[in-house]
Amino acid sequence: MNFEDSTRAFGGMSILHTSGCGWGCTIPLELTCEAYVSDSWPDISQDPHMLLKQLRPSLTDVTGFDVGDSFFYRINSNIPPSMGLKSSSAASVSAVRLAATVHNISLSKLEIIKIATQMQLRAGCSMTGSYDDTWAALGKMAAVIRADSANPAEPVASVDIDSSMCTILLRGTRKSTPEKSDFRANRSKFKTARDNLMSGDIRGAIRENAYAVALSTGDGLATEIIHRLHSLDYNANISGSGPAIAVLHEQEQESHLSDVLGTYGRIITTKIVHDPYQMEELNWA
Numbered sequence: 001m002n003f004e005d006s007t008r009a010f011g012g013m014s015i016l017h018t019s020g021c022g023w024g025c026t027i028p029l030e031l032t033c034e035a036y037v038s039d040s041w042p043d044i045s046q047d048p049h050m051l052l053k054q055l056r057p058s059l060t061d062v063t064g065f066d067v068g069d070s071f072f073y074r075i076n077s078n079i080p081p082s083m084g085l086k087s088s089s090a091a092s093v094s095a096v097r098l099a100a101t102v103h104n105i106s107l108s109k110l111e112i113i114k115i116a117t118q119m120q121l122r123a124g125c126s127m128t129g130s131y132d133d134t135w136a137a138l139g140k141m142a143a144v145i146r147a148d149s150a151n152p153a154e155p156v157a158s159v160d161i162d163s164s165m166c167t168i169l170l171r172g173t174r175k176s177t178p179e180k181s182d183f184r185a186n187r188s189k190f191k192t193a194r195d196n197l198m199s200g201d202i203r204g205a206i207r208e209n210a211y212a213v214a215l216s217t218g219d220g221l222a223t224e225i226i227h228r229l230h231s232l233d234y235n236a237n238i239s240g241s242g243p244a245i246a247v248l249h250e251q252e253q254e255s256h257l258s259d260v261l262g263t264y265g266r267i268i269t270t271k272i273v274h275d276p277y278q279m280e281e282l283n284w285a
Helices: 003-007 052-063 087-102 109-123 131-138 180-184 188-196 202-217 219-229 252-260
Strands: 009-016 023-038 072-077 141-148 167-172 236-238 245-250 266-271
Touching: 003 023, 003 087, 009 087, 009 131, 009 188, 009 202, 009 236, 009 245, 023 087, 023 131, 023 188, 023 266, 052 072, 052 087, 052 109, 052 188, 072 087, 087 109, 109 131, 131 141, 167 252, 180 188, 180 202, 188 202, 202 219, 202 236, 219 236, 219 245, 245 252, 252 266
Parallel strands: none
Antiparallel strands: 009 023, 023 072, 023 141, 167 245, 167 266, 236 245
16 A cells, blocks of 8 residues: 555545434545645645644544644645535545554544544534544445434444446535524425435435435525436435535446536546445444
């Protein structure tokens, strides 16, 4: 494994938005970032939430280890930011992995999750801690989490995804940042999505979540696009709080889907990096 591999983390696509009813799940995608040692912090245009500076206090709080005030690093990422594609979770996990590699710190998966989610909460770039997004950032597992549980970092289940590809419509930037109360207003719809998810109806969960997020964020155009995609039998969702719309599909559907989505704006296509057996192997090590 080379140095970049040891710090790599992944972006993701939401199945269920945690703010809706306290349950969340995110699929890891082959959109990646790596952390690397630097001689200074990135400027505010590159890290507007000052997320990277939250590593030191978060690591110390969880493990007691202090990397010191001369440990600087930056992120090299191909995850489109501010799209709901989990770029902050990936940057946090990548940073934690870099610190562990450079300083020879042994961290369990659960410790990585706790440090990375604390970074995001400290920076104010997550409403819930993004535990599901952060599990996806580790790679290969779509973990179901309960943010309202006593141990939100520990998954309660994992989800098996049949599709192999994900095409994403990038729709500019959010007009405004939604509040948690906007999602809780549609709690019953998110609960339906959760029930579908836990019963194994992934398609039903994604569809319910898509409309619930569009309603919560007041995104009428997203509702129209989602409805069109569903009428064509595509499994489409709004990732996170948007604005990106992500579609799960097989490779042979890529050309047609690109034609459909291309009428709305820029698209990217990536693979799902998912191994449902990871949940069986978890021992928090």
